[in-house]
Amino acid sequence: MSKALKEITLGRVFIYLFLIAGAVIMIFPFYWMITGAFKSYVEIGQYPPLWWPTTFNFDNFVIAFEMAPFLTYFRNSVVAMVGSVSLCAFTTILASFAFSKLNFPGKHVIFGLLLGLMMIPFEMIIITNFRTIIDIKIYNTIFALIIPFTSSIFYTYILKGFFDSIPDSLYQAARVDGCSNWKYLWRVMVPIARPSLVTIILLNAIASWNSFMWPMLAVVERDLRTLPFGLYAFVSEGGAETQLMMAASTIIVVPMIILFLFARKQIVNGVARGGLKG
Amino acid sequence: MKITIEHLTKDFGSMIAVNDFNAVIESGELIALLGPSGCGKSTMLNMISGILPSTTGKIYFDEDDVTEVTPEKRGVGLVFQNYALYPHMTVLENIAFPLEIKKVKKAEREAKAKEMAKLVHVDMLLDRKPKQLSGGQQQRVAIARALIKNPRVLLLDEPLSNLDARLRIEMREEIRRIQQETQVTTIFVTHDQEEAMSISDHIVLMKDGFLQQVARPQELYDEPANCFVADFLGNPPINKTFGVVSNGKIVLDGGCEVELEAAKNLPEGKKVTLSMRAEAIVVDEDLVNAEGTVVETYVMGKEVLAYVELGDYKVRAYIPAEKSFGKGQKVTVGLKKRGVFVFDAETGERLA
Ligand SMILES: Nc1ncnc2c1ncn2[C@@H]1O[C@H](COP(=O)(O)OP(=O)(O)O)[C@@H](O)[C@H]1O
Ligand SMILES: [Mg+2]
Numbered sequence: 001m002s003k004a005l006k007e008i009t010l011g012r013v014f015i016y017l018f019l020i021a022g023a024v025i026m027i028f029p030f031y032w033m034i035t036g037a038f039k040s041y042v043e044i045g046q047y048p049p050l051w052w053p054t055t056f057n058f059d060n061f062v063i064a065f066e067m068a069p070f071l072t073y074f075r076n077s078v079v080a081m082v083g084s085v086s087l088c089a090f091t092t093i094l095a096s097f098a099f100s101k102l103n104f105p106g107k108h109v110i111f112g113l114l115l116g117l118m119m120i121p122f123e124m125i126i127i128t129n130f131r132t133i134i135d136i137k138i139y140n141t142i143f144a145l146i147i148p149f150t151s152s153i154f155y156t157y158i159l160k161g162f163f164d165s166i167p168d169s170l171y172q173a174a175r176v177d178g179c180s181n182w183k184y185l186w187r188v189m190v191p192i193a194r195p196s197l198v199t200i201i202l203l204n205a206i207a208s209w210n211s212f213m214w215p216m217l218a219v220v221e222r223d224l225r226t227l228p229f230g231l232y233a234f235v236s237e238g239g240a241e242t243q244l245m246m247a248a249s250t251i252i253v254v255p256m257i258i259l260f261l262f263a264r265k266q267i268v269n270g271v272a273r274g275g276l277k278g
Numbered sequence: 279m280k281i282t283i284e285h286l287t288k289d290f291g292s293m294i295a296v297n298d299f300n301a302v303i304e305s306g307e308l309i310a311l312l313g314p315s316g317c318g319k320s321t322m323l324n325m326i327s328g329i330l331p332s333t334t335g336k337i338y339f340d341e342d343d344v345t346e347v348t349p350e351k352r353g354v355g356l357v358f359q360n361y362a363l364y365p366h367m368t369v370l371e372n373i374a375f376p377l378e379i380k381k382v383k384k385a386e387r388e389a390k391a392k393e394m395a396k397l398v399h400v401d402m403l404l405d406r407k408p409k410q411l412s413g414g415q416q417q418r419v420a421i422a423r424a425l426i427k428n429p430r431v432l433l434l435d436e437p438l439s440n441l442d443a444r445l446r447i448e449m450r451e452e453i454r455r456i457q458q459e460t461q462v463t464t465i466f467v468t469h470d471q472e473e474a475m476s477i478s479d480h481i482v483l484m485k486d487g488f489l490q491q492v493a494r495p496q497e498l499y500d501e502p503a504n505c506f507v508a509d510f511l512g513n514p515p516i517n518k519t520f521g522v523v524s525n526g527k528i529v530l531d532g533g534c535e536v537e538l539e540a541a542k543n544l545p546e547g548k549k550v551t552l553s554m555r556a557e558a559i560v561v562d563e564d565l566v567n568a569e570g571t572v573v574e575t576y577v578m579g580k581e582v583l584a585y586v587e588l589g590d591y592k593v594r595a596y597i598p599a600e601k602s603f604g605k606g607q608k609v610t611v612g613l614k615k616r617g618v619f620v621f622d623a624e625t626g627e628r629l630a
Contacts, residue, residue, distance in 0.1 A: 172327075172358070176354060177350065178376070183379065191366040
């Protein structure tokens with residue numbers, strides 16, 4: 001007890017005050033959104049602002065669900081996310097393995113070129129991607145939300161970095177035992193790289209869940225909208241009331257918050273383990 | 279299983295790591311592949327295991343030409359310097375992994391793995407992960423994993439170099455025990471002459487990719503084929519002097535004349551290297567081959583280490599503790615038959 005007390009120095013007090021202030025700034029919008037989702041029309045307009053809804057009722061959610069097909073949006077978001085993230089993880093694993101452990105002519109040149117592509121901003125590729133999905137006739141289908149995101153140079157780069165750090169002697173030991181490349185990849189490399197892989201998948205999932213511009217371009221049908229685009233449409237088409245917007249936003253954000261809380265340790269580990277080193 | 283290596287060469291482009299190598303390794307023997315760092319030992323081993331394709335030459339296991347055979351079909355067990363255990367698997371899973379690849383049933387392969395674990399004395403650690411093991415334990419696990427598929431050959435690449443000195447001696451005796459229990463033909467790579475001497479049936483000594491000599495440890499020490507072999511073995515290092523053959527004697531640089539039976543048959547004027555093991559030199563006794571001067575002495579307990587000047591060279595010799603010599607004292611120097619070698623000074627070939 002006394003030892004713990006001794007360690008509370010002035011410097012530490014300031015550090016903690018600073019961290020608390022940072023946390024409050026980060027958390028406040030979420031707090032405001034979630035409590036707002038439970039307030040009534042009158043409560044949300046009140047001045048001075050009401051910190052806590054007087055009664056917790058789910059009316060706003062019910063109304064929001066009635067005004068727009070959020071369940072459909074939700075389903076689309078989930079399908080797009082699961083589809084693109086799992087396919088992307090698959091291609092990333094294969095590509096990282098090839099670039100890290102296999103020898104083929106032009107390997108370094110090809111990888112260099114791919115890295116160079118990372119410098120082109122997404123906004124610039126949108127037009128060509130848009131043409132492509134029209135050409136291959138998946139415009140305005142759920143596949144338009146999945147196919148363009150089934151590979152990632154950035155994640156490949158990160159995972160290759162991790163694969164590089166796995167000693168070749170493991171690969172040779174496995175080969176002497178008759179292990180195929182395929183089996184080695186899934187039975188040895190992937191389990192070892194799990195922290196990195198989980199980080200990549202989570203980052204990708206969050207990016208997919210929040211993506212807005214592409215879904216807005218790639219689908220027109222209301223039944224194919226994803227949540228962020230759906231929310232935008234909900235606000236702009238309905239001229240929705242603030243408490244309903246808060247409810248709708250909560251619907252979008254909560255799954256990601258839950259996902260993050262479950263995987264927080266994994267994300268931090270993966271990043272701290274030098275997942276970004278070359 | 280017998281291993282025959284014929285004209286084996288590995289050219290990396292930048293260098294030739296193994297050069298026209300010929301050797302026969304008898305079935306059931308433990309062979310030490312010895313040589314200084316960078317001489318091509320690992321390259322050699324990797325070619326035998328099949329991890330590395332050879333540039334030219336042939337490798338036979340018994341009568342089968344395995345030169346083009348893929349590693350998994352050669353039936354070799356390989357232990358790496360860093361052990362290369364799979365970090366995410368337990369000891370049991372690591373040992374059983376080669377059988378898992380062969381699709382052996384789980385119960386069966388675990389039973390076999392436990393048997394192997396018992397052989398190498400890690401049977402109480404089966405549920406641990408590699409990083410929870412000491413170096414010596416990891417090494418045993420690596421050996422068990424290499425042995426589980428009943429390999430025809432066991433290859434060990436400097437398996438002891440990551441261990442501390444005491445464990446190293448313990449583990450090399452372990453390896454010897456395991457090898458004798460299993461009777462598997464074993465190639466043990468090391469750069470440590472003492473390790474090679476103590477553990478092996480035969481030593482294959484190499485340098486810069488070339489085979490120097492294959493012999494039993496004692497024979498390698500007593501009858502080196504060339505100057506490099508004589509230099510490489512022995513502690514303290516062999517005394518090395520240079521001279522010219524003249525009138526059936528060897529005249530060392532600096533003028534010291536050494537009378538040597540063996541020199542009588544050598545051509546006049548031949549430049550030679552005279553190498554003498556410290557224990558082959560006697561000072562001030564009946565045996566007399568040359569005369570020298572004591573320059574320094576160190577008391578070592580049961581004997582005295584003396585530096586004796588012969589021409590331009592100072593050679594180490596052991597003298598009995600009860601004799602005492604002052605600095606600068608003139609003495610006679612005798613050379614025993616065993617441990618004295620004459621090499622061609624240019625080629626390093628053994629002349630006598
Ligand atoms: N993949 C490679 N490419 C080029 N040179 C290599 C390669 N592997 C080894 N070498 C070279 O071949 C020589 C022998 O290496 P190695 O067999 O590892 O020696 P040792 O195991 O005896 O220390 C070394 O000089 C090394 O630099
Ligand atoms: Mg080596």
